[in-house]
Amino acid sequence: MKRITRHGVFWGLYVLFTVGIYYVQEPDLGLHITYELASLPAKFFTVYVTLYFILPQFVLKKKYGLAFLQFGILLIVGIFFLRLLVWATVYPIYFPDVDTKLIPDNLAKLISPLLDLIIVSSMVVVVKLVRDREKQQLDHVNRIKSNIQNELQLLKSQLHPHFLFNTLNGLYAQILENPEIAADMVVKLSDILRFILYEAKETWVDVEEDLECLGNYMALEQMRYGDKLDLSHTILGTTANKKIPPLLLLPFVENSFKHGTSKDYEKCWIRCKIELLKDVLILDLENSKPSFSEEDRAENGIGLKNVKQRLEHVYPGRYHLAITDRKDRFFVNLKIPIETNAMRNY
Template identity: 35%
Template sequence: MAIVFFVHLHWVTTGFDMDFLDRQIKIPLSNRTIPVKYALVHTAYWVLITGFFLYEKRYLIYKAGLPYFVACVVIRVALLIGIAYLNLHYLLPRYLLTGRYLRYVSLVLLSIVGYLLIQAFYDYLIYGFIIAPTQSRNWLETLSYNFFSTLWYLGLMVPLKLSIDWYEQQRLLQKIAVEKLQAEVNFLRSQVNPHFLFNILNNLYALTLKKSDLAPDMVLKLSEMMEYMLYDSNDTRVPLEREINYLQNYIELEKLRCGDYSDIALHIQGSPNGQEIAPLLLLPLVENAFKHGIGKQAEKSWLHGTLTLKPTAVDITIENNKPTTLPKNAKGGIGLTNLRKRLELLYPGRYTLQTEDRLNTYKAALHISFAES
């Protein structure tokens, strides 16, 4: 039955407005408050218990009359509610959960004995006087029935409470995991932006030193990229078309810096098809190639890229030549490491990132599937 109520709890908490179900309500004659969903689940439980007693004691309507029938059910349910919540809110947290098992069992048995004394008195009144001519009772059998039935109903409340507590704990852990993921993504994204700006500003500085006529065009493209980076990239998903445009602007800026002596080309195949992607995922492959490949060579540098757009996936391959030997003071970038972490957070199990570091060339290939398996 506890499983039934756990399923009921899941249905309640997923089928309605969570804000309403999490709202706190005050318990009558008490300063304590409980969530609405807690009240709904427990109300459903006691409605079922009351229904069972109504069915079990229905013969009293004919033998003792409706008032005694109602009183019998009300007294039984009220007593059960009393010892159940004494157990849940006092005995369970104070003794069982603190490892004081013997004290807990003793006090539970004592509360059941109190229930039996009150119930036995009422049973004696009902069966000993009111319907005595038509009903005889074995007191040992009556006490045994009341004891084990009470223990049974009391025991049901413990797994019910533990089920609710477990579910709430899982919801809390899930919420913490989502918040942690978002915090990590935001942190990793904040690392991308300064890294990118550092490279572009260096490029612009080089053009201004040469008094190049290309500087104004570079500033315009940079302003478009800054708009994307400052506003669109704060969203969890952006149109794939915008991400591609951002990538193309970056490549055009690098072309302006490198001049005619470099062979730089990105071939795009297919259409974005209205797909969305997490922002700033395609740039690190290209940025890494310029920073550690073309940017380290004075001439005869090249970068060839292919961006393939599919209905449910995107593939990008970037290959470039690089110096045979790197300077001893060369600093490693955070780009690809950052990218791999973001992919693991945003597209777990739906991406592949492969790199080939050869003597004179470097190749990186990224596949992202938009369809969840």
């Protein structure tokens, strides 16, 4: 129905335009309206054969020679069809005393219908090509957006099993050694899973909820390592009405535990500071790092690789990430823009 409406509007505007042009040259409104209405079937025939046969079958397939030949034949048929319609309607009404022939002796009289058919066919083809081009660009943009969303969901899903594997290992050990600590761990793990299963499905979440999930994770690891771990976790600034992508900070903290404390049998430490400015979140994360083999090093940073890809998608060219890997410590400095509730609802 929309297509029929568009075509009806086009033809209505076309008739008004051509009648107006001819009226300026010859102020006989009835003659020009009758001529345009009488010639419409021939123009329909020429335009739609061009649009739905010659264009897709020859032009778009780059068979330009055949397209030119087919269009030439179509114009010849269209001219004489238009001539027949005008000869049978316009001349008896407005020129009854003029002795005219269906096929004129002077071929110059065919120039006007020829130009009419070429002009209207060209207009429609141009409109069609422009619309198809816009549709292709829109489809391309939508595919890119869909691919980005699918990839972001994949990156999120890659984080969850990795996190759960580490946490459940620690929980299992505490169940055997200290059931009370294990019970507290279950509560915090439950809160984390609730966040992952529900809130983390959204593109943006409240900073407060995301940092609560991060704090629960760090508390779980503190229970796991006990006095062996010297953990400092500081949050500066207000979290009200601020949003970030879910689980964006967790891989960095998780990496600190997995590749720092978990491999260190001596005293280990982690310093985590999160600063919330007006429109920027800054993460400063530093952890002790034991020496480890090249095999261990190859395993390092799976989560970091994923989160770097995610940063590129969410904040292309708008984030700062500096990672310093020294012999005895590992340091991360991350700066990302903060979205506000007002901005997200705009």
